[in-house]
Amino acid sequence: MASTMIVYGLGLATIGFGARYVLRAMPGMTKQFNEAIKNLPQMDANSRYYRGGFESKMSRREASLVLGVSPSASAKRVKEAHKRIMLLNHPDRGGSPYLAAKINEAKDLLDSGKS
Incomplete structure (x- = not known):
């Protein structure tokens, strides 16, 4: 004990x-x-997304980064990417009107080069 x-x-x-x-x-x-x-x-979980502000005049490079396609992507691919991103960022579903305008601007810019 x-x-x-x-x-x-x-x-x-x-x-x-x-x-x-x-x-x-x-x-x-x-x-x-x-x-x-x-x-x-530093590890970024969202490294595949573009990090940075918008340029004053959108370039083809920036438009392709916004939509997540290559600058030489086909019109069909641009349309699909635009639809997918707009479904997520549409102002009627709580998205930002500014971002929706930039997404539309990116689509218009990439479509204008395909004519």
Whole structure:
């Protein structure tokens, strides 16, 4: 019985010293952890989408990025992409009128080159 009490006491003392060590080392570890997080490569879940603002006058490149097609895509592909994106961004379904206008502008610009 006495030896069991000694083992329990030593166990509690070990836990106490371990906790004290961790608590004292925490501020230094926090700095190292934050620096390690900053140095990790940035991963963007939506990397396939165009990130950036609109140009003052839309170019064919920007129009193709808006619709998600290549600049030399066929008229059928442009029409399908326009329909798909407009279903998601139409103002009647809670989308932005500005984005809908830009999507329409992109379709018109890409269609004008196909004539």
